[in-house]
Amino acid sequence: MANFYRDNDDIRFLLKHMDLAEIAALQEEGFRFTQDADYAPADAEEAIRNYKMVLDTVGQLSGDFIDPRSEQIDQEGNTLDPDGSVRYARGIAESLDALAKADVMGATLPHRFGGLNFPNLIYTAATEMVSRADAPLMNIFGLQGIAETINAFASEQIKQKYLPLFSAGKVTGAMVLTEPDAGSDLQACKVRAFQDDQGNWYLHGVKRFITNGCGQVLLVMARSEPDRSGGLGLSLFVCDRGPTVHVRRLEDKLGIHGSPTCELFFDNTPCELIGERQRGLVTYVMALMNGARIGIAAQSMGIAEATYRVARDYAASREQFGVPIEKLPAVRDMLIEMKIAIEAGRALLYETCRAVDTEIGVLKKMERGVEDKAEEKELKNLSRKYKRLTAMLTPMSKYYCSEMCNTVAYDAIQVLGGSGYMKDYPCERYARDARITTIYEGTSQLQVVAAVRGVCGGAAEKYLAELAEKEYDGGLRNLLDILAEGTAQLFKAVAFVKEAGVDYMDLYGRDLVDSAVELIIGYLFCDQASTNVDMQTALADGADNGQKTISMKERKVLIARRYVARTAPQIHARAERICSGDKSTFREYEALVGPVPQEA
Amino acid sequence: MSYKCVVLVKQVPDTKRITGQAMNADGTVNRAALPAIFNPEDLNALELALQIKDRFGGHVTVMTMGLPAASEVLRQALYRGADEAILITDRRCAASDTLATSYILSCAVRKRDYDIVLCGRQAIDGDTAQVGPQAAEKLGIAQITYVQELLDLEGDRITARRNIGNGWQEVRAKLPILLTVIDEANEPRVASARRLMKYKKARTPAELADKADAKALEEKGLLIQQWDLDFLEADLKWCGRDGSPTKVHRIQSVVLTAKETKNVEPTQPALNAMVHELIVDHTIG
Numbered sequence: 045m046a047n048f049y050r051d052n053d054d055i056r057f058l059l060k061h062m063d064l065a066e067i068a069a070l071q072e073e074g075f076r077f078t079q080d081a082d083y084a085p086a087d088a089e090e091a092i093r094n095y096k097m098v099l100d101t102v103g104q105l106s107g108d109f110i111d112p113r114s115e116q117i118d119q120e121g122n123t124l125d126p127d128g129s130v131r132y133a134r135g136i137a138e139s140l141d142a143l144a145k146a147d148v149m150g151a152t153l154p155h156r157f158g159g160l161n162f163p164n165l166i167y168t169a170a171t172e173m174v175s176r177a178d179a180p181l182m183n184i185f186g187l188q189g190i191a192e193t194i195n196a197f198a199s200e201q202i203k204q205k206y207l208p209l210f211s212a213g214k215v216t217g218a219m220v221l222t223e224p225d226a227g228s229d230l231q232a233c234k235v236r237a238f239q240d241d242q243g244n245w246y247l248h249g250v251k252r253f254i255t256n257g258c259g260q261v262l263l264v265m266a267r268s269e270p271d272r273s274g275g276l277g278l279s280l281f282v283c284d285r286g287p288t289v290h291v292r293r294l295e296d297k298l299g300i301h302g303s304p305t306c307e308l309f310f311d312n313t314p315c316e317l318i319g320e321r322q323r324g325l326v327t328y329v330m331a332l333m334n335g336a337r338i339g340i341a342a343q344s345m346g347i348a349e350a351t352y353r354v355a356r357d358y359a360a361s362r363e364q365f366g367v368p369i370e371k372l373p374a375v376r377d378m379l380i381e382m383k384i385a386i387e388a389g390r391a392l393l394y395e396t397c398r399a400v401d402t403e404i405g406v407l408k409k410m411e412r413g414v415e416d417k418a419e420e421k422e423l424k425n426l427s428r429k430y431k432r433l434t435a436m437l438t439p440m441s442k443y444y445c446s447e448m449c450n451t452v453a454y455d456a457i458q459v460l461g462g463s464g465y466m467k468d469y470p471c472e473r474y475a476r477d478a479r480i481t482t483i484y485e486g487t488s489q490l491q492v493v494a495a496v497r498g499v500c501g502g503a504a505e506k507y508l509a510e511l512a513e514k515e516y517d518g519g520l521r522n523l524l525d526i527l528a529e530g531t532a533q534l535f536k537a538v539a540f541v542k543e544a545g546v547d548y549m550d551l552y553g554r555d556l557v558d559s560a561v562e563l564i565i566g567y568l569f570c571d572q573a574s575t576n577v578d579m580q581t582a583l584a585d586g587a588d589n590g591q592k593t594i595s596m597k598e599r600k601v602l603i604a605r606r607y608v609a610r611t612a613p614q615i616h617a618r619a620e621r622i623c624s625g626d627k628s629t630f631r632e633y634e635a636l637v638g639p640v641p642q643e644a
Numbered sequence: 645m646s647y648k649c650v651v652l653v654k655q656v657p658d659t660k661r662i663t664g665q666a667m668n669a670d671g672t673v674n675r676a677a678l679p680a681i682f683n684p685e686d687l688n689a690l691e692l693a694l695q696i697k698d699r700f701g702g703h704v705t706v707m708t709m710g711l712p713a714a715s716e717v718l719r720q721a722l723y724r725g726a727d728e729a730i731l732i733t734d735r736r737c738a739a740s741d742t743l744a745t746s747y748i749l750s751c752a753v754r755k756r757d758y759d760i761v762l763c764g765r766q767a768i769d770g771d772t773a774q775v776g777p778q779a780a781e782k783l784g785i786a787q788i789t790y791v792q793e794l795l796d797l798e799g800d801r802i803t804a805r806r807n808i809g810n811g812w813q814e815v816r817a818k819l820p821i822l823l824t825v826i827d828e829a830n831e832p833r834v835a836s837a838r839r840l841m842k843y844k845k846a847r848t849p850a851e852l853a854d855k856a857d858a859k860a861l862e863e864k865g866l867l868i869q870q871w872d873l874d875f876l877e878a879d880l881k882w883c884g885r886d887g888s889p890t891k892v893h894r895i896q897s898v899v900l901t902a903k904e905t906k907n908v909e910p911t912q913p914a915l916n917a918m919v920h921e922l923i924v925d926h927t928i929g
Contacts, residue, residue, distance in 0.1 A: 082864070083841035097844060098837045105834045147837040160837055 046111065048173040049103025052349070053581040054387055055169055057596045058394050059099075060577045062165070064092045067398065070405025071163045073412070081155035095166045098148065102170045105146055110139045110177035117178055117302040118473050122258075124294045130258035136302045139181050143174075144213020149185070152192055157203065158211030164335075164404075165397035168342045172390075175346025179477035180302030182343040183255050189335035190217035190263050194282065197319040197328050202282060206261055215260040219332055220308060222253045228490055230265070230325055231275045235310065237266035245281060245317055247310040253295065255484070257306025260285050263332070264315065265324050272322075280324035283315035299476030334434070336485045337442035338400065341393050344449035344481045348389065351474035352382045355456035358463070360584075369459075370584075378459055382452045384603055389445040391568040392561065396437040403430035433507055436498025443491035444561050446481035453478040489554075496553040499560045500538050508560075511567035517574040519601070523608045527566045530612055533619040534559045540623045551629055555618040562611040569604035573597065645799060646701035647759045647819075649693035652749055652779065653686040653706055653721065655714040656769045667897070673769065682717045685764025687832035689825040692794060693762050694725045694833065700797065702759075703727050707752050709737060709745060712850035718868050722843040723835035731848045734872040736884045742770070744887035746778035751876040753783060760802070761822040765790060773824070780822035787822040788815050792829050842866075 049055065068091035069075070075091075077084035085091035113135030120133040132140070143149055151167040153159025167188070175182040191210035195203060209215045226232040235249030247266050251257070261284065268279035283289070288311045295305040319328060359370035359379055369375045406427045414420045453475040457464035464471045482488045498504055508531050516524060537556065541549045549556070580593040628636070657666075657678035666677040693704045706721040708714050709732040718729035732752050740748065753761055761783070766773035773789075780787035788804045792812065796803040800819040805812050807826055846866040849858050861867040873883055881887060908918045922928045 081838075083838045085841070093844065094841045097835075097840050101835045101837065101840065109831060109834075142833060145833045145836060147839070151837075158838075160841070 045104075046107030047100065047103040048106040048111075048176055049099045049169075051107070052103075052173075053579070053596065054390060055099075055172070057575075057577060057579055057581075058390065058572075059096070059169065060579065061572060061575045062394065062398060064088075064095065064165075067163050067165060067401050067405070068092060068095075070409070071161060071401060073405075073408060077155045077161065084155050084161070094160075095162065098160065098162070099166065099169055099173070101146055102148060103173050105142055106173040106177035109142050110135075110174065110181060113139060114178040114181075114302075115470065115473070117180065119301075121301040122294055122304040124291060128291055130291055130294065130304050130306065132304065133302050135178070136181055136184070139178065140184060140213065140216070143185060147211075147213075149188065149213035149216075150191065150207070150211025151188055153188075153195060153207055153211050157195070157207035159207070163397070163401040164338060165394060165401055168338060168393065168397050171339055171342035172345040172349065175343040176350045177346075178302060179343055179347050179350075179474070180300035182339070182346065183300060183303035184216050184259075186336075186339035186343060187217055187219070187256060187259075189332055189339065190219055190261065192335060193263060193280075193328060193332045194318065196331060197280075198282065198316075202316055202318070206282070210261070216256055217261040217263065218254050218256045218259040218306075219329075219336065220251045220254050220257065220262050220264040221329060222251060224250065224252050227253075228487060230329065231273075231278070233265055233267060233278055233325075235264065235266040236270070237264075237268040237279060237281055237315070238270075245315050247281060247283065247313045247315050249310055250292075251308045251310070253484075254306045254308055255303055257308045258285065258291055258304050262289065262308075263318070264310070265329055268317075268321050268324070275325040276322050278324040278326075278329075279321045280318040280328045281315040282318055283310075283313050286313065288313040297480075299473070299479055333485060334400075334438050337438050337491070338393070338397065340481055340485045341389070341396075341441040341445035344445040344478070345386070345389055345393060347474050347478045347481070348382075348386050348445075348449040348452040351453050351456040351471050351478075352379075352386055354469060354471055354474075355379065355382065355459040355464075358460050358469075362460075375459060378455050380606075382455055384607055385448045385452060387603060388565045388569070388607065389441075389448045391572065392437070392444055392565055393441045395564075395568055396434065396441040399430055399434045399437055403427065403434050406430060429506075432498065432503045436495055436503045436507070439486070439491035439494035440498075440557065440561050440564070442485065443482075443488050443495060443557065444565075446478075447488055449478045449481055450475075492553040492557050493550060495557045495560075496549060499534075499556045500541060500549055504560045504564075505535060505538075508563055508567070511564065511571075514567075514571060515574070516570050517601075520570050520573060520604065523566070523570055523604055526608050526612050527563055527570070530559070530563050530566070530615040533616055534563060537619040537622040540625075544625065547630070548627070551627070552622045555622055559615045559618050562615060566604070566608045566611060569600060569607050573600040573604045575600065646703075647696050647797070648702055648757055649696055649704045649760045649762060650753050650756055650758045651686070651690045651693045651704060651706045651721070651726070652753075652761065652763045652775070653690065653708045653717055654683045654764075654767045655680050655708065655710055655717045656683045656767050657681075659768045680713065680716065682720050683764055683767045683769075685766065685825060685827055686717075687764070688827050688829050689762040689764045689823070690721055690724060690726065691830045691832040692791070692823070692825050693760070695830065696760065696794070696797065697725070705730065705756055705758075707732060707749065709733070709740075709748055709752075712848060715848045715851055715868055718848070719843055719846055720835065722846055722868075723840045724833055725836065725839065728869070729846075730869045730871060731850070732871050732876070733848075733850060736873050736880060739885040739888060740883060741888035741890035742772050742774040742778060743889060744883050746775045747782055747882045747887060748873070748876065748878055749775065750779045750782035751878045752871060753779070755871070755876065759800075759819045759821075761785070761820070763822070763824050765824045765826045776822060776824035783820075783822065785820045785822055786817045787824070788817060789824040791823045791825045794829075 065088035068088045075086055078086050085094055117133040117135040123131040150159035151162045155161050171186050174185045194206055221230055223233055237245055237247055239245055247264055264281045265278055267277050269277040290309040292307045292309050359375055360368050362369050406423055410423050456471045457475055460469055460471055463469055575597050579596040581596050583594050657673055657675045658681045666674050668674050697704050704726045705728040706726040707730045708717055715731050722729055763776035777787055788806055790806040791804045792807045793805040795805055803816045805814050846868050848868040848870045850870055852858050858867055908914050
C-alpha cells in the first residue's frame, strides 16, 4: 500500500503552512456555489477538508495503481494502428480510466460543469503525485488547461458541449500549436483557418510534436487572417478529432514513452472559433501556456521526487568499503543537495500557484462587480500587482523545477553508479523522462527571456522587498541580512545591465534569473522556518542522540541556513560576472566556435 | 437487464500492522491499538458490484453489521459509488460468531429485493471465510465462492471463474446468487472526488447527538440507514451470544522456528528422495 500524499511530509507541511483559507474563499467566490452542486463547500474549513481528502485519494491512486504500471508503460509505448487510430499503452488507458472514476479530470473546472473548482495550488499538488507515479501520464492528466481555456474564453454553447465531457473523463484534449517551422517561434504558424459562405470555419495544414494529438478535443491555433503575418493573424479554434484529422506519425522519443506525440494533418476540418479572432496567440495561447508551464513544473517535481527516493534508498542499503555509501561524504552531500533542491522547487512552485490563484480570484471578483469604489480600486491594484508577479514567477518555476529535476535525475544515477545506468533500476527511465521538461512548453532559454523582464523591470524588486518585510523568527536575522546583501548585489547587476542594453540583458539573463530565484527561495525557506505549524517528521537512522523525529520547523531552519549560506557566494560571483561587461559572446563567436563542420 | 446487488462488508482491525503492542497477553488482537479499515476483500466484492452496475445498470446496496463506528466503511462505500448504505447495529448482536452473523445478515438481505449478494472471501481478523457461504444457505440461494472473474451475466444466468488453489473452475448458476470474491478479481477503485466531497457528511443516527440533525441530513440524502434486530424481525435465539455455538478452546501464539536441518546432496536420487518425503508429509502435492 503506497500513498504519495501521506508519505510526503513536505507537501503536507506546505499545505498546512500556507493560507489555504484565503485561497479557498477566492476560489469559491465567497462560497456561493452550494446551489450549483451538492458537493460544493459551504465554508473554508470544508473546502480545505475537501482538498486534503481528494489529495489523499489521488495519492493512493498514484502509489497503488499508477506507479506499479509505469515500467510497463515505458516499455510498451503507444501504437499507431494502420487505420490511423492511436492505442495508448495499456497502463495509460487503465490509469486514465481510474482517474476518471476518481472524478479528478475536471479538477479546476467550475461545479456547474461537473468540475471540482479546485485552485491551481491543489491541482498542482495532485499533478506532482501523478507525475511521480508516471511522468508521461501527466501529459494527459495535466492537460486540464485545455478545458480551462475553453472555460475562460469560449462561448457558453461551446462550454456546454465540451466541459461536462472533460469533467467526466470521457474525452481528453490536446493543445495543437507547434508546426515544423513554428516551434519556439509560434508567430510563424501557417496552418490555415478559413470560412465557407455560411461562415463555418475549417482548418487545413500540418501540426507537429502534438502531445496527445490523438485526443478527442483539439485546441488548434491557426492563421485566420491570411494577409496578416505574426501573432495578430492567428486565432484559436476547437474541433473534434473526426475523420478529417489524420494522425500521420507517432514520434519515437527518448523518454515519456507513454505520452503519444503526434503529427497531425487537418484536411479541411470543421471547427469553431474560440473567443475573438486575432486574439488566439496573444491572449488565449499565452494563458494556456502559463497553465501548462505550471503543469510541467509539477511534472518535474514528481520525477525529481521519484528518482531521489530510489537514490536515497540505495545509498542506505548499498555497502562499499564496509559501510553504507551514504556514510561517504561525497554521496551524502549529493543526497542533501538533491533533497533541498526538491524542497526549493516545491516552495517556489507552490508560491507561484498561490499567486496565480490570487490573480484569478481577484479578476473573478472584479468581474462580478463591487459597489464600493475604494474596494474596486484596491482590487484593480491587486490585480495589476499579481499579474506582474505571476508573469515572472511562472517562467521562473518552470525553469527552476525542470532544470532541477534534470540535475536530480543525473545525480540519482550517479548515486547508484553502474546499477543506475542499467535498466534494472528506474533511475535511467526517470532521467529520460526528465530530459524533455526543460524543452517543451517553452525551453529554459525562453523561460529566462520571460522571467528576466520581471527581474529587470521592477517586479522582482518589489516582490523581494515585500518578502524582506515579512515577519520572520528572530533567530533568522543573520540569514535575512545575507539575503538583503544578495538582493543589493543583484540590483547592482540589474542597473549595470539596463545601461548595457537589451542584448546584454538577454546574454546574462540566466545569471540574473538564477540569482533572483535563489533569493526568492531563500526568503521562502525563512518563511517556512518561521512557521506556526506543529508537525514532526522522521529523521534518518543514526542521529547521535538516538532521536527519531524532528519538528518540521527545526528542519526548515537547517535547510534555510544551508541554502542561504551556499547560494550567497554564487549570487556574488554572478553579480561580478555580469558587471564585468564581457561581450565576447557577441564579438568573438566566429573565432570561438569555428565553421560549420564539413566533410574533409 | 439491470441487477440489484447487495454487498456485505466488514470493518476490521488492520492486521497487517500487528506489532508486539497490538497483541494482548492471551494472544488475541488488541483491536484498540490497530487502525480500523475496510476489509480488503470486501472492497473487491464492492468493486465487482460496481462493475456490474457500470456494465448492466442497477443498484448497489452496502450493508455492514457492527458498532456505530463501522459507519466509516459505509461512507467509504458511498465514496466509491454505492447507491445505498445500511448499518445493522444492536447491542444484542454482540459476541455473534459466524453462524449468528450470517443469520442476522441474511435477515437484513431479505429486507431488500436482490439479484446478487456479494461478500469478500474472508475477513482479515477471523479468516474463517464462513459468513458468505452460511448467509447463502440461510437465504436458500446458490453460491459461488472464491470468485476470481465474472465471465458472463445474461438474464438470470451467471458464469464465474472460481479459484481452487492450484487451478480454476468455471461455474454457471442461476440468480439469485451469492458470490464470495477474492483479491485477484479486480483492483478496487478509489473514492470519487465529488462523492467524497458530498458524502463526507453522511452519518448514521447512532453517530448524531441530536435528532434534529438527522432530519436535516435526511433531506440532503446524507442520512445512512440504521437497522436493529427488531426491524429485521430476527429470532433472538439465533443472534448474539445465544446464537453462537462457537467456543474458543485455546489461542496459541505460533512462532515458526527451524527445529532440525538436513543436508541434501545435489544429486538426482537425493533430490527425488527429498521430493518424495515432502509429498508424503503433505508439504507439497
